[in-house]
Amino acid sequence: MSNSNSQRVRTIFRAKTSKALDKIEDPRETLDDSYDQQVKLLQQVRRAVAEVAxxxxxxxLQGEEMGARYQRLGAQAGEALAQGREDLARAALxxxxxxxGQVANLQxxxxxxxxxxxxxxxxxxxxxxxxxxxxxEKETIKATxxxxxAQVKANEAVSGLSSSIEDIGSSLDRARDRVAQMQARAAATDELLASGALTDLTAAPDADIERQLAVISAQAEIERQLQALQQGGPAAAAPNAADGGWLGIGQGGAR
Known part of the structure; x- marks a missing residue:
């Protein structure tokens, strides 16, 4: 393999590899994945806030309950002391x-x-x-x-169209040549059919004989008119209005 071919193969391989990587590493998908991860982290923080709250x-609530009990014990100690129950007052205190101590820890x-x-x-x-x-920012980058x-695809399409114009022109030239050849062939076959060199399968069975007789009759008519001119007579009677004017041209010999 020549150096130029090797270089061309390497270029094609790199281009295909780059295109495959671009397809795999679509930045839009990467941005969406990063955004989803951030949303999940935010949801975790919000759950943590809710749990701590x-x-x-x-x-x-526990502190309020203990505070109410603290107040109640103070009242009980005062009531017990008023009734002479110092032991109960001491126990309450x-x-x-x-x-x-429990309330301090809770605080x-x-x-x-x-x-x-x-x-x-x-x-x-x-x-x-x-x-x-x-x-x-993600949506802005994705839109950009x-x-x-889209612009790259459009440019590649235009570039591909430009590079194929020469091939299109060659195809049109070949098509024109084929049309000209076919037209020439059609004209040639028409002449061959007219001359009898080719058999017209669609014509009547005795068309060739009739054609030859028509040629002989035409030649005989020309000879007759030529002799008439040589003898000083008219070659054919001129048509008049009674004969139909120009409609009578070519009909004089039939009389």
Whole structure:
């Protein structure tokens, strides 16, 4: 294989490979996949915000219940002391003291969840803005790519048409030559049929004899008119109005 052929094969191979890669790595599909991943991440963040908010609400309800119990124990301690039951008052205050530790721990959890909720909500807002901005840019890039792809296809079509014009011209020239040859052949066969060299299968069985007799009669008529002219007579009677004018031309010899 020559160097030029090898170079041509390598060029064709690279072109086909590039086209295959372009088809596989369509940037529009890549952008859509990236957008879908960002939307999934945003959905995960929103679920996390909802879960943290739910946990925070449970702690809040639990804290409200413990606060109500704390108030109730204080009231019970005062009532027991008023009735001279110092032991009951002491027990109520001891439980109230234990409850204070539980409430303090619950308050720490609530404060931690409150900070976490604020962070997640801020992250959700920023991620929502990023996803919205990415979507606009994605659609813009996709539209630009689609328009560029259409332009490339149109240019390739025009280029292919331009490169094939020469072949089209050659095809038209060959078609014209074939038409001219066929016309010449038709004219030649007409002349052969008229001369009798070819047999006209569509003609009457005795058409050739009639044609030959017609030729002989025409020659005899010419000889007669020639003799009449040599003898000083008219070659044929001139047609008059009574004979039909020009309609009588060629009919004088039939009388």
């Amino acid at each position: 739910t946990a925070k609400k449970r702690i809040e 001891e439980r109230r003291a234990m409850l204070e 720490q959890q609530y404060a931690s969840l409150d900070r976490q909720t604020a962070q997640l909500q801020d992250r959700e807002r920023r991620l929502t803005d990023q996803v919205a901005a990415f979507r606009i 790519y689609t328009a560029s792809e």
